Amino acid sequence: MRTEPTYASYLRLDELLTLQEPRSAEEGADLTTVRSEQFFIVSHQTCELWLKQILGDLAAVEGHFLTMSAGGIERSVDLLYRAGELLRLLREQLVALERLPLEDFAHFRRYLGTASGAQSSQSHRLEGVLGDARRPGSLFPAFRTGLDHIGVDLEEIVEAGVEAGSLHRVVEAMLQVGSGYFQWKIGHIGLVTKMIGEQRGTAGTSGAAYLMDRATMPFTELHELRGKMHERRQKQTSRLP
Numbered sequence: 001m002r003t004e005p006t007y008a009s010y011l012r013l014d015e016l017l018t019l020q021e022p023r024s025a026e027e028g029a030d031l032t033t034v035r036s037e038q039f040f041i042v043s044h045q046t047c048e049l050w051l052k053q054i055l056g057d058l059a060a061v062e063g064h065f066l067t068m069s070a071g072g073i074e075r076s077v078d079l080l081y082r083a084g085e086l087l088r089l090l091r092e093q094l095v096a097l098e099r100l101p102l103e104d105f106a107h108f109r110r111y112l113g114t115a116s117g118a119q120s121s122q123s124h125r126l127e128g129v130l131g132d133a134r135r136p137g138s139l140f141p142a143f144r145t146g147l148d149h150i151g152v153d154l155e156e157i158v159e160a161g162v163e164a165g166s167l168h169r170v171v172e173a174m175l176q177v178g179s180g181y182f183q184w185k186i187g188h189i190g191l192v193t194k195m196i197g198e199q200r201g202t203a204g205t206s207g208a209a210y211l212m213d214r215a216t217m218p219f220t221e222l223h224e225l226r227g228k229m230h231e232r233r234q235k236q237t238s239r240l241p
């Protein structure tokens, strides 16, 4: 028979709270440095946990796009907004990490070797879902396929705005995710610039300059459609007496 769970057993806290192992502790660094390294580790671990949640939620959204049931569309809106909130949280975490004392970071950075966020497979997967300005990810084409399935044109949704109801809400929520993702990247550049200036990253890239080149907004097609709508509206209003 299963025993009644406790807070600690349900959350597996015994395991979770032993997963932070600052290397500086092994070398007898002072406690302030060890705590700072723990802060750095926890920031990355929580980031990976939220990425896990975001990826799962966005996979569910893609599933709903395939069927395009009324309930599924509403659920996608909720899930997309949740992913947007989590991306906001990720950015906030980076702002908190700006409180990492530079001298402590300079002390323990050597333990990273060539380890870098650039190796985060979950962040690669997220990029594969959302895409960037150069390549579309899997989410947007899934939405397009779903719309084809129910015989709706994306341009019409953009044109109709709130009149398009739940499909308009999906578009708005998707844009929120795109913006959250972009803001996360920008926040990361801010942190990197503050922490290492123009130094190279541990993965060997040029650091902030490399990241700036990679920070682009996903859902280009959607932005283009919105831009075109302005053009059309301008033409319409210029024809008015």
Ligand code: HEM
Binding pocket: 043, 044, 047, 048, 094, 097, 100, 105, 116, 117, 118, 119, 120, 123, 188, 191, 192, 195, 196, 200, 201, 202, 203, 204, 205, 206, 207, 208, 210, 211, 214, 215
């Ligand atoms: C002091 C804190 C941090 C510094 C100095 C830093 C620095 C860097 C640098 C320089 C890069 C470029 C690749 C390289 O050459 O290493 C990078 C990439 C990356 N970092 Fe950070 N990072 C920090 C915190 C974080 C945190 C908390 C996360 C959250 C998981 C994160 C996630 C990433 C990701 C996902 C990439 C790849 C980005 C891309 O390819 O566009 N970083 N980081």
